Amino acid sequence: MKTVAEILRSKQHAAVYSVSPSASVLDAISLMAEKGIGALVVLDGNRLAGIVSERDYVRKVELLERSAFSAKVSDIMTAEVITIGPRDTSQHCLQLMTDRHLRHLPVxxxxxxxxxxxxxxxxxxxxxxxxxxxxxLEQYIRGE
Structure with missing residues (x-):
């Protein structure tokens, strides 16, 4: 079972895209669309302030009939972010995502x-x- 650090090292696209809390929601969803990703970390300087996802956009902008032009990322982001560390295992991360209904975990x-x-x-x-x-197991069964 691999650790988070090992998984990060093996990722082809390891870039982490971010947005500031004061950015417009339109800027955030445009960046997600451009990069083909479903979430952005929200950074206030170097500090993790939250995470914003396509799900946040649909639930907190579209369904509430807000404007993506005037709404700010801070209005819709998840501020209480669950994070993981580089020594956590893939099993732990999957369990956390399953239990909390998450799709992204900042490291x-x-x-x-x-x-x-x-x-x-x-x-x-x-x-x-x-x-x-x-x-x-197949090699073991064949006696190799």
């Missing part, structure tokens, strides 16, 4: 943002681990 090391894991990153890792285990 902090000594209070500093070092990455972002998505549910897709963890599913990909789990599939790779299981494929490796299956291959080992």
């Amino acid at each position: 902090l090391a000594e209070g500093e943002l070092i990455g972002l894991l998505s549910i897709g990153d963890l599913v990909k890792e789990t599939i790779a681990e299981q494929a490796g285990l299956i291959q080992q």
Whole structure:
């Protein structure tokens, strides 16, 4: 079972995109669309202030008939962010995401943002681990 640090090192697209709390919601969703991502970390300077996702946009802007032009990221972001550390395991992260209905987990090391894991990153890792285990078991059965 891999650690968060190992998963981050193996990610092809390790860039973490961010937005400030004072940015417009339109700027945030435009950046998400441009980068093909579902969430942005919200940074106030270097401090993690929250996370904003497409889900936040749909639930807190569209459904409430707010304007994406005038609403600020701070109006719709999740401020109480659940984070993980580089030594946490993929199993722990999957359990946390399942229990809390999360799709993204910011990774902090000594209070500093070092990455972002998505549910897709963890599913990909789990599939790779299981494929490796299956291959080992098949080789064992064949006596190799």
